[in-house]
Structure formats: C-alpha cells, structure tokens
Amino acid sequence: MKIGITCYPTYGGSGIVATELGLELATRGHEVHFITYANPIRLDTGAANIHYHEVEVSTYPLFQYPPYCLALASRMAEVAEEHALDLLHVHYAIPHSISAMLGQQMLAPRRRLPFITTLHGTDITLVGLDRSYFPITKFSIEKSDGVTSISNHLREHTLEVFGVSNDIRVIYNFVNCTIYQPDHEKEGARQFAPEGEKLLIHLSNFRPVKRVLDCIRILAAVRNEYPAHLLMAGDGPDRGPAEHLARELNVSRHVTFLGKRDHVERLIPLAHVLLMPSEMESFGLAALEGMACGVPSVATRVGGVPELITHGVDGYLEAVGDIGAQTKRVLALLTDGDLFAQIASAARETALTRFCTDEIIPQYERLYRELL
DSSP states (O other): OEEEEEOOOSSSHHHHHHHHHHHHHHHTTOEEEEEESSOOTTOOTTSTTEEEEEOOOOOOTTOSSOOHHHHHHHHHHHHHHHHTOSEEEEESHHHHHHHHHHHHHHHTTTOOOOEEEEEOSHHHHTTTTSTTTHHHHHHHHHHOSEEEESSHHHHHHHHHHHOOOSOEEEOOOOBOTTTSOOOSSOGGGGGTOTTOOEEEEEEEOOOGGGOHHHHHHHHHHHHTTSOEEEEEEEOSTTHHHHHHHHHHTTOGGGEEEEEOOSOGGGTGGGOSEEEEOOSOOSSOHHHHHHHHTTOOEEEESOTTGGGTOOBTTTBEEEOTTOHHHHHHHHHHHHHOHHHHHHHHHHHHHHIIIIIBHHHHHHHHHHHHHHHO
16 A cells, blocks of 8 residues: 655654554555655654655745645645555644645545544644634544544543544554563663662653653652662653752752653663653553563553553552652562562563554554555
C-alpha cells in the first residue's frame, strides 16, 4: 500500500507514534509518505520506502496567522495524486483531519482517497473541548472514513463528550521490543551518577499536565533515605520552574536536565525507575518504552494508564499529586532487589506479549485493507 502520514513533527507522543508507525510500515514493504511542516524528530529519511514532503506556508501581510491547514490540504492532494497514495492517515484531529477531508474533496472528481484519524488524547480532552474548536473537532471525526483511539478510556471519552456515531477502533500504542531492550549491567549510568547512585528517569514535553515538578519533589523525598539521581529528558514550559525547584530543594546537582533526546532507547535502560506523575495520560507511551527496557514505572492512576500498567504486577499506580505514595513505591524498587527483578521482568513481559510492533502494526494494516 501507499500511505500518507501527517502528524505534528515534535516530541509529543502523537508525533512519535506516527513516525514509528510509518517506519514499521515501511519495513513491511509499504510505501510511506510523511506530509508535514518539518521532518518528524524520529524519522530516518534515508530508510527504504520512506518519503518526506514538506508543507510550505507562505507569509502574506494580510494573514495575521499563516493558514497552515489550507497549505497542508493542498500538499496532501498534490502528494496523493503525484504518488498515487491509497489513503491518508492523520494523527491528532486538529487540524490534520480537516486538511485531509479538504484534500479528499479536491481529488473527489477523479479518484477516491479515504482518510483515517487517530485520536491521541489532548486533541480530544483539551483542544477539542475548547469552545472555539469543539464543533470542528466533532465534524472532523464524523467525516473521517476510519477513526482509531489509543486507549479504551479515550474512546469512551470521545463518544461521551462529542456524541459521534463513528465506529472508533482502539489500537494501542506500541514499542519495538528489539530496539528497546533491558540493560541489566547499567554500566552507562555512571556517566550521570559517578558515585553509583541509582537513576530515576522522566521523559515528556514538560507541559503542566505532565507535572514535572512532582518528579523533583519525589527525588528530594527519595534522597532523604536513599542515594538517587534523576534524569529529565525533554523540554517545554515547565523546565525553568523545575530547575528552580531543584535549586530550592537543594537537589540541583542530583538532577540532569538532558533536553530533547532522539535515541531514548539508549537512555531509558540505564534507569531503575521511570516517573510518570501526569495529571492525565490517554495511554502513557514513555511508560511503555520503559517497560520494554525492563524499567518499571511509578505512574498515576489516570486516563488509559491502567490499561497499560497493572498495579503491583508490572509497575505502580498512585493518585495524582500523592508524592508520599509515589516516593514509597520508588524506594521499594530501589532498595529491594528481588522486588525490582520481579516487577522489571513482568514489565518486559507485558511489553513483549501485548504491545510489541508484531502485535499492533497488523491491526493498522487490517484497518487500511478494510477501508480500501
């Protein structure tokens, strides 16, 4: 098949999932065309069957805000016609599904071009609920030829809030279990913790919903009882406040802010615990990547996370903002070797049996064939 993929080419989960999906489809022999305003962060443009088409947005004095949605629609139609795409798969409803619908209609007199919208979370729970975007979000879902959601929780929320009649298929996020592997020796951890402290890790876009300040508070509480060092991978609006809090709590030398990292599969296995204290997660891709690396998560019991992590089996789930409970779980994993080995092994097994690419990618392929 020839598939066009559009996503936000940033460090958010939706862009990462879309990029990894394209790469996995390409390895299975499909021809994949990425259509977006910048090269997606994890995209290897030199890989076989991968093509990238930049969307150029012209500036004009009349436009206070450049009309990206329209430029994207034009580019989608152009690429679809030039390369005979079978379908478009857009990630994050606004504005990608509207652009796909416009591109579809531009080609309608000559050919059929179905499009699939994958809902990732904040496009529904945050942006879509904004009064300015609610009607267009609902419309974009209803006009999609296929709709997928990354968790049952997000599916139910979408049906309840938007009242759409579409069949929304749940296809979970996935991880390449060959690339994401445990590192039992963790020798590389010494570059960050030369005194032998065990590593905690957090990965996100540092938006308020991720509660990155809680990671700093957890570290400070853990260090009252056990030596640990925290890796903060990513960037965003709450990085500055997190750095300030680390200084305020006198743990700044025990935190390394790494900024945006491309090859997190090299970084995560060095840690013992992954922190995901989010206020909301529709799935929790970072936790899944940690599980594949045998790194248990201490996360919050929100959204679709309980569909990924089974509390006390392959990770831990606590209430949002309960620093004491989350700290207790982290300390247990750091100080009890047998418990850590048990939870880490179960986490890896969950990734292998439920969320590896061989389990998930065929579900997308089946959906594509059904639509075609």
